[in-house]
Amino acid sequence: MVGGALGLHAALCFAAQPTAQRAAEPVAQPVAQPVAQPVAQPAAQPVAQPVAQPVAQPVAQPAAQPAAQPAAQPAASPAVVASAVVHPNPVHPNLVQSGDASDRASVVIERLDTTKVVQRDGSLVATVERMQRANSVLGAAEISPLYLGYETGLATLAVLAAYTVDSQGKRHDVPPTAMRDISADTTGSAPIFNNVRQRVVLFPYLTTGGRQVIRYRVDLQPQLPGTFSDAMSAPVWPVMESRIVYDLPSDMRLYADARGYEAVPPVEHDGRTRYGFTYRRDSARQRLADTVQAPNVGDYLIVSTFPDYAAFAAAYRALLGAPPAPDPAVVALARTLTAHDADDHARAATLYDWVRSHIRYVAIHLGRSDLVPRAPVDVLRDGYGDCKDVVGLYGALLDAVGIRHDAVLLRAEGAAQLPRVPALAFFDHVIAYLPDSGTYADLTGSAVGFGYLPPQLLGAAGVRVGDGAVVHLPARQESMTRSRFEIDLQPGGDAKFALRLEWDGYASEFQRSAIRNVPAASRPSLANAWFAENGIQAVATFDTSDVALMRGAFQAAMHGALPGLVLPAGNTEIRPDAVVQASLAPTMASLTIRAVRTEPFRCLSDALRSSVRIVLPEGATLAYLPDDVSVHVPHLDYASRYRYDAARRMVEIARDVSLHFDGSICSPAQARALAQPANVVRHDLEAHVVVRMPPRAPPPVAEPVAEPVAGAGAEPVAEAVDARTRSAAEPRRRQGGTTDARMTGVQATAEEER
Template sequence: MCQLFLRVVSQAARAAALGFVLACAHPASAADAPEYRFTQYERAVTVDDSGRTVKHVVFSVVLSSDAAVQRFSQYVVSYNGDLQTLTIDAAQTVHANGEKVPADLKAAVFDQPTPTSTVAPMFSSQRLRFVAFPAVKRGDTVQLSYTLTDRAPMLPGKFDEIVYFPPTEAYDAALETLDTPAGMPVRIDAKGMQLVSDTVQGKRRTQIYRYRTPANGPLHEQADTVSPLDTGPYFIATNYADYAQLGRVYEEGVESRVARSQPIQALADRITQGVTDRRRQAVLIYDWVSRNIRYLAAWVGAGPVVPHNADEVLRNGYGDCKDHDVLFISLLAAKGIRADSVLVNLGNSYRLPAAPTWAAFNHAITWLPEFGVFADTTSGFSPFGVLTFSSSDKPALDTVTGHMLHTPPQNGENSLSSSDYTIKVGENGDADVRGAFVLNGQAAFTPRRALFRYSGDRIGYELMKKIGLTGALHVAALNRGAIDQPLELDLTGTVNSIALMPGPAALAIPTMPGYSSIKAFADYVLVQASQPVEAPCGGTAVHEHYDVTLPASSRIIAIPPNVDSKNGVIHYTATYRQNGQSVEIDRVLERNFQTNVCGPDVLKQWFGTALEISTDLKRQILYR
């Protein structure tokens, strides 16, 4: 994920830092009281004519469980050390008997950088400030007051504020106060909140919004959901007129960084030497940038939404998503191929708030209108024109035209997993296995990345562990380096105790190790259908073929019946054929998704089909 802007809203950062699940499931019952409750939450934002903001936050949280004590005894506020100053104004613990224990703001407050990854190290000035509350125990209240002040606006004259109120948390009253110049046009999207007042005094306008947890209480956490930007409640305020204006602001930074230099031209000519087909030229340039420019999650320099100069990125050999994009655009321009920067969300957000906000975007990719293709050189393991699942089915802001495009959803057209397993069961019940995989499009991304990081034995171990099998499995790539071709894998090894020998007994046809699973889809539908909040859903087409051979001492009595189940965009087939001591099995799951967001209504429609799939996967070969 590439940080397009580095000012993280304190409430959203708090939720992320503490690992909260911001989306939701079922309402908590009266008997199931919340583990903690915000008895006070007030956030006042003052904006001056330059767009510079000062945010003052005060809250009180009653902790009713040991888990809540663990969660809130140390509180995290995120801020950008280059762009903001953070002051902890007051912090204290209030015991149930009313006794107040102030925190030592020197000894109990400390900073550290945001976590980084060795795969995508993050060079940024983003900081986490920790506040440790003293002597906290169940039944206490922790209180905190802090102020975030902009050193300067991220962009002159512009501001953009956002705060979430997770419905999994209990708020007696959350107040958001926005104080702006009276003449400043402000757009507000306060989903799930109520306007309390809107007043003008002199040259200042003050608007106050309120959120309260519904009377039936907060919602239980749901592990797999879309983003809070898709569900709310949230408060967004900005003086951007629309998303097109936001895109133009970003494009101004890109235009100044696209290089038309001799080194760029020479490199573009060398990469495409002897190639006249324009699409093939684009593919070769994409491959070169993907392989030769190291991706860093964030690289701060000219500014949070301004990429580095393409010549600088080329010299250094690394950059963030913005830098990848500007170098790719520069090299394409050297061959006369137009390409536009595009902003997307690399996460679980699939819809745009009504008020334009930078929070809707956290990643830059490239749009090539001549070929109708989106390309992301930061993925490193995807062929030209293939995005990862996290950037699929997303609003995509073309910063050149201001148009809102949309990335294609993941489905069988761009993601296919095909496996062919030979399973020979021995007299002791163990099995020798041999598998051949062909993974196309998005389905190849995860295994390509695994091959880059781990040995074949380690990959085999992790695949076996994931589905609860024991034994030994080695994974080898037949065409590791050819990312523009389907990935071919060879799997060899043994699986322990796959059958009871001698019979009579029944062999449950196993789900063998793989990267896309029919079982995973059936389980997803059966679980998520009872949840009220939409969730991301993958659409990879899955083809599984098994040839299972039992020992010569066994005799097959019965095999499962064939299955053919179609329900809207879902089609599942399973065929079983006996040939002496062997059973040949073909299972195919097609998902012709037009979106990667699945809500409760559609999941309930698929429930019967998912149950039929789940039942079929449990069927057995009877033998003696």
């Protein structure tokens, strides 16, 4: 992610966002925003665009230059900012913006003005003034405290004014004691070593109807000297008025890509050009949690002095400098590790597995290390590094055994399309690429086997550092889970069981890595915990195939007892296929519950095959067995089969599930088409069988001995005692003759036998 919320600061491998930063704050701080990416233009690749034919020339260009592209070529190249409106990014046909029609969002941005004055060396001064109104108590909590991030050594931050205007119109200035600098939180997914700070501003008397006003300045040093780029996504809240101004030397041509933002005519002054943009939106954006990241589909503005990705990659290569000379320790390690490998594919896999298992991921962001990796020998010696460090070490190891490689810049959460103009702040991750085999390798994914990718990177777009070519990562990868669950019910309600699991494809190393670092003596507790999460009490052993291996299928086996799986007498519901339920129920629920979609969402291919066998004890019978289910529609195949062999008292259940998508991002239309079939599957995953255990013989009831009572009434007293004894020996009855009970998380019903 962007290393600081202010000042256009970019950083590779910024995997752990500061948790103290509210999600709404970065978009409300347009000095440096995560880039909204134009997934809406699958046909337009920036590198293929002719640099010499901008959509519109800057005002400062000679009149002899062509003024614009022909109208028939609207997507031929990024716009050059001029008096014409910025070249728009066509809205994807699957995208429909959602909003709050009442305009009563929790926060409304009433004014947002940003000015960035850029010098020829790429340094800049940015000033931001923002006024926003809290429409509710929630809104006030969302914007106060306010967090402003920056990195010491590259940027300085000065708050020029900060105050609240309460609902009565009275101004309350933020006192100096209510503004503090804190270190960025490092409690995210990986440790971070950086100089990022956050200026925390706490606004007094901010309640419903109050306005927050802040004005601040950021001075930023260049990261790619002599260049400039900026990227921002529109705020999630309604925006009444927003203006952005870029002031550059007139000979620094500015290219732009935008959706929702409009350009205003530039103004020449003192050898400089001031470029302006405006933005307004009357409603708030509302999103589902599993949709594609907001920058992919929302409004955005990207400006850059890079005409294309080849120029951007060249500038990055210049920053990296010449590769270091081969180090003897690195060369010796590579040759030792691959001494027994038969070909380059095996050698590349061996080196990949060694790096991801021996080099610990630690994000390092100090000055130039935001963008420039450390020397491979230093990474090897220290045993840790971030994404660019481990890619650099992997590259040095590959060089030692003669395997070609390159690096690919992209976004860590996966972006299906790059913007038309390059912006440094867009990229926050780097992976390796092996051109001879076409393999992409993310060395920060300790749970990802060689040849596979983290799911969020499937179909992602990136740029190769070596030549600036725009590439797309594979959009799908195979994954298969197989399970066999055998349950032997015992008289009294307990059960013996055996569960065998096998994972192949992407799922194999993902599951194996989860167990690899757990001591063997502690693994039975994993099995017991897994059953507990699925509502079943278990006492189990746990065995696996060799967890030291990092390739190939992975197997696990659990054996043991399930105490109290069913009631000792009467009817009990059993949902036996917890493997399928746990694996696919969330996916099916997502397709079903969130069927009304307006934006693309992530959809991953997967496959699962399971079988269950339940053997009943003597005297037990099956009271209910579901019907078979078969669903075969585009992208989803599902079949379940339920059988009962009364002679052997055996229940057999088989399920076969396949989700198969062409890519990793699906449209709202696909969600609507899958909603009803997915609902059928979801209900069948929740289906149960009902086992009827034989009634237990009631314990003998001793005849009551009545004390002799003098006088009348002795015999009725004895009858009353006998009645109380009979009542205590019989189960309680509910209307309809059943009693609901939950034992060890299993739905159960007890029916009184007469």
